[in-house]
Amino acid sequence: MNRYKREGVATVDALHKGNGETKWTLKEKLLLGLTTQQYIIQALRNPFNWILAVIFAIGLPLIAGRFLFGLSWVTHSSNDYPWGLFLAFGLFGMVPLSSSSFQLGTAVEIFGRHDMEPIERLGLLNGLLGYFFAVCFLLVDLGQPWRLPYPMVVAWGPAAVLFLVAWHVATYLSVQVAEVSVAFFEWIGFPMGKRGVRKITLGLTVAGIILSTLHQGALGALFTYAPGKVHPLWYSASFQWLHFFVSSIPGGLCMVIVVSTIARKTMAWRCDERFKKNLDKLTIALAKGASMGLATYLTIKLIGVAHDNKWEHLATGWGAWYAVEMVGGVILPLILFAYAIRNNKVGLIRFCAVLTVVGVVLNRLNTAMIAFNWKMAEREIPHWREVIICITLYAIYIAVYRFILARMPIIYGWKAVEETVPAVEPATGNVPTQGPVPAAVGSYRSSVDEAISPTGYISVKE
Amino acid sequence: MKRRDFLKACMLCGAATTLGVPRKGWGAGSFEGYPEGMGVLVDLTRCVGCRSCEAACNKEQQLPAPDMPFDDQSVFEEKRRPTEKAYTVVNRYETKQEGGPVYRKIQCNHCNEPACLTSCFVNAYTKTKEGAVIYNPKICVGCRNCMIACPFNVPGYSYSSAFNPVVKKCIFCYDTRLKNGRPPACVEICPQEVLTFGHRQDLLKIGHERIRETPDKYVDHIYGEKEVGGTGWLYLSGVPFDQVGFDTTLGNEPIISNVKEFLGTVPMVLAIWPALFTGFHLLASRKDHGEQGHDHEKKEEGKQ
């Protein structure tokens, strides 16, 4: 696509084509403004697509096989380790990384940090796709996935933590769909939908925080059902849910850093000037949030060890593994973040973000699989088909992510001539506005090459 | 008006911090089992490992044919656990005592406050008044949370079924026997009367009386009397319980006690977060008016 852009092919970034008279058709929007032939050529040229093709060729039949032949075909049918890689990685691992939507939504809409708007939509999309694919992993793992609606409509077990998780994730997915629908409606050209959603954005965001706090914590609380089975260093009788909730904060923010870095590098043609100009600054801002999250997380993990007096476990083999997770995933990023933020080293921040993401996923894998049944002699090593299906589903997630980023106005602003759409208070006038502007939250004004006029933004000066 | 909202939010937070402090449920009470609840006392000093109980269960519950005959003794070389094909198994333990190896029958313990029941999000499990913990396979979604929760690692899952996999475990022969007042199949077949069937309250008396009469024969403890809130199936042993595969670190609290702290936090968050974060938003969005006010004052001072 970079090559096409250099050759002068126009990309889709407004309802109307460059001449302002004809509208892009849906097909053109889907094909990124290219002809079908051009689209196929650029798809075939991309080496990443070859990798995806191989993964899909192997993995998609395996996924079909899981449903045709049952779980015994793709797992070791373990009764001692009922939860395997699908849940430990796909659900428990992806959910904390998807907390970015409630964090960035809160930052912008609740706390008024409009300077973070260029990255807000990416955070929202990251959250939506992460949760959606976590549910896909769940559907692969459940014995009878067609009974997924049962806790909603057939039989209620409200005392169960999983009941809360089910309801919250379902509700939260709806909230996230609504939040991302703003970008979708812009792209589709349905301004009424966008206006409608913007009116309830504050309520959606508050609902998002409530639901996120509870189900991020609830996923941790699931392990309080098995107090003796999770190794004491990963288990806290009183604070398990807090550990999971707090670790999702740096997890989500760092995931946004990672994804934005990848998007900036591999989809530079799609990023607009506002995104490119602000990305480094916003990366530092996200890193600040992540550092605070990491520092808090480290503290509460130590409190958890102290509270139940588990210090002696640190001197064991398990303790060494715990140290690897904490040092590599928490302490090292924390120290390096501090240095990098101070000295504006954005590259180092990006590296630390990867460490943090890996650390959070490792924590979930440890709690759910590796340090689970620690008293038993054998560790469960997942079936090879289970591993391949995980990789395949994750590849589908990446492909869908890329598909949406290339089309919808997430990392670029949609050029529009319609009026601004403030979130709460009624619009006070047309764009651009002068003088004091009420908190017109998250409105997209017509973008020109430069950054948007600072009026109305609480700009961040370092 | 906004200040009042803010103060309200503060008060709620303050109240929440005092209420939200987790403590053991003083008023929560405990469940000793239904008064008419049945149980089984398993006396490990009597078991000789004939595996008739496994055979009887297999026939009564119409389980698939086993891989090895039920009178085969080589299965004892490995430690087994209940699975979708075997709701009960017997394991052999070599101990230091002279009487020979100890055999232990493993099956669902039919707890008073079952962890499986509390963890099921479609309420598939029921503790019947006869004491059995049974389940409804028609609504089992297959989340396998009950398998995670059971401290005794009892429920199995029929992974081998592609289109109707469900959780599988001992149901105390409820449908075919217990409901009609009859003892389960394993109890009836046992030649050594290892399994004594009766009301749980009576079994506790019998168990303690056996220990009292022949104190050299038994460890002075009935496993399951108090563990995880008490179980319907109780065990007597002649050797320390941890030597024959029992988990002696479980404690006396039912599993639900671990989870109650979090479950109590849930309504608190649902109640407090809306006001808290709306309050933050109101605070954050007043900024420009506030700044003007301060500037205004500064200008006033400057003038003076």
Added chain:
Amino acid sequence: MYAVRNWLIGGFVMLALITAPTASRAGNVPDSINLDSLEQLYEKVTFNHAAHIRLVLDCAECHHHTTGTLVEDANCVRCHKNSGATTVVSCKGCHSDQTFSAAALREKDKNTYHMDKLGLKGAYHQNCMGCHSKSGGPTGCQDCHALKKAGQAFYNTGAYAPPQAKGNKKHSGH
């Protein structure tokens, strides 16, 4: 000479009579008893009562005090110090073969010591095998009673054994 022999014979006879278990004097002690309560699965047991009398000598080993022997067990003496013979001596006379039926449970007087009384099958096996394991008698199931066809099907053994082909240790659930 003949007088000494007669005295010796008489002395031995008296000695034998005195040392012989009291029950043998009762006269209606069966020599052989058929135990068939497990007839659905097992052939009946032809119990050689006479041989056991010869081997065990003390009736109390199996019959507690019901044949009139002295009670010695500390737990029993408390109540049965002066208990003598009873009218019913057979095992099944006191040990019910339906010991866990709802009716039996209802009837069990919850305050009596014998609330923990074994059922018939448990009494046979614990009594018989308890002694056999110490004295070297038969302890295997089929040593005393052979499996019938129905029994073989029940235990999935013999003619009904599963094919040994598959690796049956693999998915043991671990």
